[in-house]
Amino acid sequence: MTNLAVKPKFKSVKRQERISTISGYATLVIMSIIWLYPILWIVLSAFRTERNDQGELIGIVVSNYFPKAVGFDNFVNLFNNTLFPRWFANTLFISLISFVISTFLTLSVAYVMSKLKFKARKTFLNVALILGMFPGFMSIIAIYYILKAMNLTQTLFALILAYSAGAGLGFYVAKGFFDLIPNSLLESARLDGATNFQIFVKIILPLSKPIIIYTALLAFTGPWMDFIFARVILGETNPELHTVAVGLYMMLYGSQSTVDPNRFTMFAAGSVIVAIPIVTLFLSMQKYYVEGVTAGAVKG
């Protein structure tokens, strides 16, 4: 990292450095094991097919870490005996639409707040700050009743609205990014007769790939991770309307009458199917994600 070329003068210094390197690797290896352990546990559970004396699958958490029998039985069960494919389709539908809407709203507010000067700007910034300080799901009940008054509850459309309508408030990180685009660039475009709309589309957007990807990534993965909004707005009773998060959560901790403790391995199988695309997405967009997190955190 830093090239402080203070060369070690004594052997002991060199040895000391080697010890610290080795202990560094040891710490990293131990930490990696701890961090990967739950993930491995889910994957192993998904593929375990130990059977009891009656020949039924044992779905409950079993204490031996490595499975004694492996196979795809849990996945087969998941697809044949639950509505998982339906939940997956629901979630995909919701996240595809809501990520387009939220990305558009977030970026447009961020651009306006960063690059345009108008009267109510400061007021809007302050109001947005104050609104952001209320716990999000304090208003979840009210949102539920508003949607109900519009006769929208128990539709996927309601959930799309709930996820994306408020997206305009999450503009801070993107605004911070736009702030760094030099104004001189915009001014010279303006001298050439470009309108603010053209500046946004032809100058700002092409320069903002990292932040667009960051915003879109968070908006797209949101519906796959949330189970609070989905549970309240779509209700718990109609399994046709679950998202993957609600469906899988209810599979483990649903209402007592329908709960079958032997479902952990099936839950794990579902989790693996959900996690694979999300993790792939995250890892391939890692660069942009890290950029966004760093920018957001440091600018405050």
Added chain:
Amino acid sequence: MNDVNANKQPMIQKIFSSILKSIKSFGYGIYRGLKRFVLGVKKRSVRFAKRFMDGSIYTKISHLIMGFGQLARRQIAKGLIYLLIQAIFLFIFITSPTVNRTPIGFKAITNLITLGTVQGDVFTPTDNSMLMMLFGVVTLGLFGMFLASYLSNISSSYHNDLLLREGKKVATFKEDLAELFDSRFHLTMLTPAILGIIVFTVLPTVFMILIAFTNFDAQHPAGQVLFDWVGFENFKSVFTGQGEVAVRFFPVLSWTLVWAFFATFSNYIAGILLALLINKRTIKFKKVWRTVFILTIAIPQFISLLAVRSILSEYGPINDLLVTTGIVNAPVSFLGTANNPITARATVLFVNLWVGIPYTMLMTSGILMNIPTDLYEAAQIDGATKRQAFISITIPYIVFVTTPYLITSFVGNITSFNIIYLLTGGGPAVGGGYKAGSTDLLVTWLYKLTIDENEYNMGSVIGIFTFLITATGTLLSYRKSKAYNEEEAFQ
């Protein structure tokens, strides 16, 4: 940089004085806001009167019939839009159409005050107090929007007057549209976002705040039993600790603060140490190590936390390991020993490290790469050793740059929901309280009170308290952050 080193004041005293300061500035902010509001109203009414007197006859008629000034100047489309707005608003306001047996419009305003009068029986349905309140707020909101377009109608007509007086032409509809993509582009861009925010953030928030002043609870289900305004009763009962719900308030509040404090600092310190370790010159495969930790961010929390929950359960692999190796005699209940909050609390704090360290690590890694190298070069010229450079450059730099993050993550931890809800569900239960277990934070308790128990009013009071805490924290960080103070410097 010197601020960090000149840290002679005791930490506690510093924290207290800055909290006091932020409360003071919060109060001052409210005072200033009110003052500005009164002045604004005064200014606007003066302008309103002036425009009425000064404007042409068309503008004067526009005060009664919206769009008249535009129609008279052949701005047909614009005029018709204004006229339509007025027609729709008056229609709704006067006829008070009902949705789900509850009127919106003029009647909704009186309903907002009474919250319903008909306690029904077998034959007549009860007034739905909750919908009445909601629609009352909606009507007020509609009225606000109407007022805004009414004023814009006058100002646009008056603007035409001025243009004509100077011998200029009024804008055509096409020119107006073109403006929406240039000098008024902010209107075009903000309108959809603001509409969404009003309907799905402002309206629900206002509504929930109002509920804190009612007796809307499990004994008063909406549509079956009327509820009514009770003033500050709910707040009083929380402060005096009376009532089934209120008695648990202070224990939950103090655990929330303890949790936020430990969760923030443990993640912060451990995350920075991890980042320093990975970025050490001698450590290879930096990308691999980083990816391992990013992996845990990428996996949805309901999956990873439920996995952790099953690993830590009484028959899970950890207990199996502990029992077979003879470290303990019987399985340890990490997440829920009744009447022993310590184990569960320690466990959630530990699991929180698992969740939180990767974020801090990522952020600190970014900062480490951005430390200006000239700082090190200068240190080297002065004959500083690596260790000295590390202690007096790297560490202060990180601390300096991440202070705002520290405060935001404290605020974030106060409202952290997933970890508690998915791991312990707030449990283990405690006797004598109302549905608040020993790991319940204010937010998980709020969720349970409203969703599971229908104690809406108390849930709302707790939400307001959470807001006050996070608001204090956010103001503290916002005032200090570069984003606020140097906002113009970037431009």
